[in-house]
Amino acid sequence: MPNITYIHPDGSREVLDVPVGTSVMRAAILNSVDGIVAECGGEMMCATCHVYVEEAQMPLTPPQSDDEKAMLEFTASERKPNSRLSCQLAVTPEMDGLVVYLPESQV
Amino acid sequence: MADPVVAVIGAGQAGFQVASSLRQEGFAGRVVLIGDEPGLPYQRPPLSKSYLAGESGLDELWLRPEAFYEKQEIELITGEAVTAIDRPGHGVRLASGRTLECDQIVLATGARSRMLPVPGAELEGVLPLRTLADADVLRDRLAQVRAIVVVGAGFIGLEFAAVAIAAGAAIHIIEVTHHPMGRVVSAPTSGFFTEAHRSWGAAISLGTGVSRILGDGRRATAVETSDGRMLPADLVLICIGVVPNAELARDAGLATDNGIVVDELLSTGAPEISAIGDCANFPTRFGSTGPTGHADTLSGHSRVRLESVQNGVDQAREVAARIAGKRAGPYDKVPWFWSDQRDLKLQIAGLTAGHDLTALRGHPDSGSFSVFCFAGDRLIGVESVNRPADHIIARRMLVGDPHLSPMQAADESYDLKAHIGRRR
Numbered sequence: 446m447p448n449i450t451y452i453h454p455d456g457s458r459e460v461l462d463v464p465v466g467t468s469v470m471r472a473a474i475l476n477s478v479d480g481i482v483a484e485c486g487g488e489m490m491c492a493t494c495h496v497y498v499e500e501a502q503m504p505l506t507p508p509q510s511d512d513e514k515a516m517l518e519f520t521a522s523e524r525k526p527n528s529r530l531s532c533q534l535a536v537t538p539e540m541d542g543l544v545v546y547l548p549e550s551q552v
Numbered sequence: 553m554a555d556p557v558v559a560v561i562g563a564g565q566a567g568f569q570v571a572s573s574l575r576q577e578g579f580a581g582r583v584v585l586i587g588d589e590p591g592l593p594y595q596r597p598p599l600s601k602s603y604l605a606g607e608s609g610l611d612e613l614w615l616r617p618e619a620f621y622e623k624q625e626i627e628l629i630t631g632e633a634v635t636a637i638d639r640p641g642h643g644v645r646l647a648s649g650r651t652l653e654c655d656q657i658v659l660a661t662g663a664r665s666r667m668l669p670v671p672g673a674e675l676e677g678v679l680p681l682r683t684l685a686d687a688d689v690l691r692d693r694l695a696q697v698r699a700i701v702v703v704g705a706g707f708i709g710l711e712f713a714a715v716a717i718a719a720g721a722a723i724h725i726i727e728v729t730h731h732p733m734g735r736v737v738s739a740p741t742s743g744f745f746t747e748a749h750r751s752w753g754a755a756i757s758l759g760t761g762v763s764r765i766l767g768d769g770r771r772a773t774a775v776e777t778s779d780g781r782m783l784p785a786d787l788v789l790i791c792i793g794v795v796p797n798a799e800l801a802r803d804a805g806l807a808t809d810n811g812i813v814v815d816e817l818l819s820t821g822a823p824e825i826s827a828i829g830d831c832a833n834f835p836t837r838f839g840s841t842g843p844t845g846h847a848d849t850l851s852g853h854s855r856v857r858l859e860s861v862q863n864g865v866d867q868a869r870e871v872a873a874r875i876a877g878k879r880a881g882p883y884d885k886v887p888w889f890w891s892d893q894r895d896l897k898l899q900i901a902g903l904t905a906g907h908d909l910t911a912l913r914g915h916p917d918s919g920s921f922s923v924f925c926f927a928g929d930r931l932i933g934v935e936s937v938n939r940p941a942d943h944i945i946a947r948r949m950l951v952g953d954p955h956l957s958p959m960q961a962a963d964e965s966y967d968l969k970a971h972i973g974r975r976r
Binding site: 471475485486512514515516518519 | 569595597598611612615616617619620623861862865869888890892897899940941943944945947948
């Protein structure tokens with residue numbers, strides 16, 4: 446199973462084995478990773494599953510839809526070029542080793 | 553002194569969020585979350601969408617796994633109803649007879665499906681869609697049924713119809729008003745969705761009620777409409793709205809009127825009892841005080857009761873912060889809603905009921921447009937179909953006074969994002 450690393454704003458990290466097809470958001474929820482709220486459940490309505498993807502690994506992630514681009518306007522923490530909604534990052538074998546940084550706040 | 557105890561009654565999205573936010577706000581007392589449904593707290597929106605369609609499973613429905621509640625020290629009581637609030641005794645009584653002493657009570661009791669008061673409504677195959685148990689029954693039935701009559705063309709009825717027709721069933725939607733989703737959307741949006749469902753193959757009868765449901769003695773076989781037609785049906789979905797669960801509050805002597813009446817802090821008349829989410833009737837500055845609103849004599853605001861994830865979650869955060877002693881201001885979040893029907897995503901910002909003017913941005917023919925709804929010269933809400941950027945901008949605009957004119961709204965070359973920038 447691909448492993449995904451979540452780095453908290455204080456630098457602490459959690460590493461999860463995530464089944465292919467499960468989103469980076471859902472894996473965090475199922476494993477009680479703090480810092481992912483996901484209030485809409487992955488419908489691209491809330492922007493509370495915002496993460497920053499390790500910049501060098503951006504090419505491993507799927508392209509952004511118009512919905513995701515629009516919703517990223519609504520993040521509580523600053524939007525950066527490597528901002529993504531983690532509900533849109535369904536894990537693929539190529540994403541093994543992906544590192545995501547959790548923002549200071551989601552709401 | 554013993555640790556303070558908060559009892560949260562109702563373990564839906566709002567109840568879950570209060571419990572969770574109390575911990576985020578640093579509340580150190582006991583948090584007891586009590587729900588009458590079995591199992592872990594779950595999300596309702598997928599029940600009429602991906603879960604119903606079999607595209608997502610239980611793992612995606614749970615709000616959090618069981619371990620979360622242990623880690624956060626949230627005491628979860630499920631499958632047991634609260635039967636009474638004992639105000640003099642500072643506690644609540646549960647169905648098993650046991651009592652729980654508590655200092656604060658948050659009512660997040662939600663709402664239940666309204667029943668259709670006609671002969672035959674008790675037949676097998678006449679079903680509501682509100683709970684996980686309801687959705688499980690429907691998910692199983694969808695594989696076998698041939699003809700479905702959907703009574704009520706609100707969000708849930710139409711979402712169900714979109715899934716069911718894709719599963720191969722013949723669908724007839726009947727709606728007593730002339731406007732599907734008319735309680736929450738404008739005429740252009742309502743008309744667009746009506747035509748979309750027809751193009752997918754559904755029959756739709758507007759201005760039509762149900763006289764009775766016929767059966768073979770046990771199971772439903774047909775629906776007789778108010779205009780005397782017989783519509784064959786081996787499944788009848790009843791989705792004609794909900795009844796707020798306000799009885800606990802009423803029996804405790806609290807004010808109820810289309811839900812549990814609360815003030816701008818979401819507090820009931822009793823200082824130790826708050827109410828949030830689908831069951832709470834609260835004052836709001838959003839929407840219009842027009843034909844559908846009731847002006848509150850104290851605040852001059854109208855009162856509403858909203859059924860949405862946003863409303864439940866945002867009100868939960870507000871009450872949790874107040875109980876934790878972090879902040880206590882009036883609840884004032886922009887309402888938003890969404891509905892997925894096949895390839896159409898409807899997003900609503902604000903409350904559009906009571907508008908007297910609409911401006912279209914984009915063309916319904918293209919399948920992507922927004923309806924900007926005005927009351928007088930004030931923008932009160934925006935309905936977007938497959939136009940997520942408009943929706944997000946609208947949510948930002950409605951935080952303050954948007955000062956947007958209908959002409960600007962309808963002019964696609966007018967930059968709405970820059971408009972917000974100028975207002976700041």
